[in-house]
Amino acid sequence: MTVAATLAELLERGYSLSVETRVDVHDHKIGPHPVTYADALVTAGPERVPDHLREAIVANKPLLLAAASILNPPTPWLRDLAGRCKTGAVFVTTGEEHVEYRITPEVLAANLAGFVGLNAVEDCGRLEPIVRAALRLTTTS
Numbered sequence: 001m002t003v004a005a006t007l008a009e010l011l012e013r014g015y016s017l018s019v020e021t022r023v024d025v026h027d028h029k030i031g032p033h034p035v036t037y038a039d040a041l042v043t044a045g046p047e048r049v050p051d052h053l054r055e056a057i058v059a060n061k062p063l064l065l066a067a068a069s070i071l072n073p074p075t076p077w078l079r080d081l082a083g084r085c086k087t088g089a090v091f092v093t094t095g096e097e098h099v100e101y102r103i104t105p106e107v108l109a110a111n112l113a114g115f116v117g118l119n120a121v122e123d124c125g126r127l128e129p130i131v132r133a134a135l136r137l138t139t140t141s
Contacts, residue, residue: 003063004133006056011137013053015045017068021075036075038065038116062123063130065116066109070134078115081108086135105131 001009010017022039025032041057041064043049049057057064073079084091084103093099109127113120118127 001052001056003056003060003067003130006053006060007064007067007130007133007137010043010045010049010053013045013050015043015049016072017064018042018044018072019065019068019074036115038069038074041065041068062116062118063127066112066127067130067134069112069115070108070131071138078112081111082135082138086138105135108135 007017018041019038020040020042021036023034023036025034027033041061043057069078070082073082081103083089085105085108088102090100090102093101105128106124109131110120110124112131113123113127116127
């Protein structure tokens with residue numbers, strides 16, 4: 001069963017997915033720097049999650065955390081990035097040079113990778129298909 005199929009089946013059966021976060025504080029020369037990460041995947045639904053789905057969740061936790069982060073963004077920055085990705089909005093930097101940016105599914109996947117405990121460069125390709133699936137689900141629901 002693919003991760004996208006697992007996600008679709010969970011949602012079809014009436015489950016919702018959300019993310020509990022944790023904040024790690026990193027000490028730097030200029031002071032503490034808090035960073036928010038995805039910590040736990042929370043499923044809520046009409047009954048206990050069936051065993052085959054529970055096994056798929058355990059096997060694919062980081063990917064399903066990424067999908068849940070799009071379906072129910074746990075932070076303002078994720079809500080903003082997912083929204084920009086879904087709408088295709090272009091935004092411009094405020095620096096001296098006029099630079100336009102578009103948040104693509106690849107960019108969103110790279111940002112989500114670090115948030116869910118994966119490597120933005122090495123794991124972006126693994127995340128992109130589930131990012132696209134979750135984006136499709138948010139535009140049709």
